[in-house]
Amino acid sequence: MIPSTPPAGVSVPRLKRPAPLREGVYDALLNLIVTRALQPGQHLVESELAAHLGISRQPVREALQRLSSEGWVDLRPAQGAFVHVPTEDEADQLLAVRSLLETESARLAASSATPESVVLLRELYEQGVQALAGGDVDAIVAANAAFHAAIMELSGNKVLAELAGRVDRRVRWYYTPVAPQRGRESWKEHAELIDAIAAGDPERAADAMRDHTDRTRQISREVRREEEGSDKGKKEERTPA
Known part of the structure; x- marks a missing residue:
């Protein structure tokens, strides 16, 4: 139940009636x-x-x-x-699809990258590193989404981008609890991915993206199991002997 006043840091804007x-x-x-x-x-x-x-x-x-x-x-x-409380299977299946889509996007991006597009990726990378340094999870998640969206756009495949767009919000939803654990390793992997794209090496870029998204998928499983174990322990504590 939402409290009578929004929690600290949560802004619930009033809607303007002229909008749909x-x-x-x-x-x-x-x-x-x-x-x-x-x-x-x-x-x-x-x-x-x-x-x-x-x-x-x-x-x-x-x-x-x-x-x-x-x-x-x-x-x-x-x-x-x-x-809705997402199950482990739901999250795992979505992240598996995400890995397939983004691996191909990285392969295509490496084939079509320009110096200007590489500069954009490095700028997005710096924004992510700054968000990480500030410890703002929402900013980290947003920066991560922007970075991956830029690579998808760079792929030049509109169908691929459309499919990725359909799962983007749900990926962000699943990624939020994982963001603190992924931390600097995730952005280190992003840097390696940029280097592969800048080098114009499609296979290296695809491998880097596959490893990156699979690692996020693995951490997501581990975080969910830890949460489930914690919830189980709390229930047992509340149960009379």
Whole structure:
């Protein structure tokens, strides 16, 4: 349940009515889920969401139904709406698809890279390193997404970019808990990837991206199992002997 006032550091903007309200509510709630301002498993109360957004309950209800159809929200009879809790299989399957798409994008990017595009990648890399130094997880996740999107754009394959775009938000959702653990190793891998693309070496770039995304997939599994073990331990502590 969302508290009567937003948690510290969480900004829930009021929506301007001239904008398409249904889409605006959907985008606002999805962003809160992706950034984990609304945590997996959290109860979503229509009246409270409507109050925070400064609107009526009807567009909130419609947005929750759409989010449910897309797998972001679970609607439970007689209980209400809850942020979906992704399973290990869901996360693993999505990250596996991501690895396939991005490995090919890196291969193509290395074949079409220009000096200007390499400069852009290095600028995005520096932004990521700065976000890492600042310890801002949201900024790190955003920088990571921007870096990978730039490589996808550089691939020149519009179909590939479209497919990657469809999974981008969910990848960010799964990546957020992993970002602190990946830390400097992730950006070191990004630097190696840039060097391969700058060298115009498609196979080296593909190998670097495959290793990079597979490592993220592996860490994601480890983090989820640690979380599940922690949750199990807490439940056992609360259970009377």
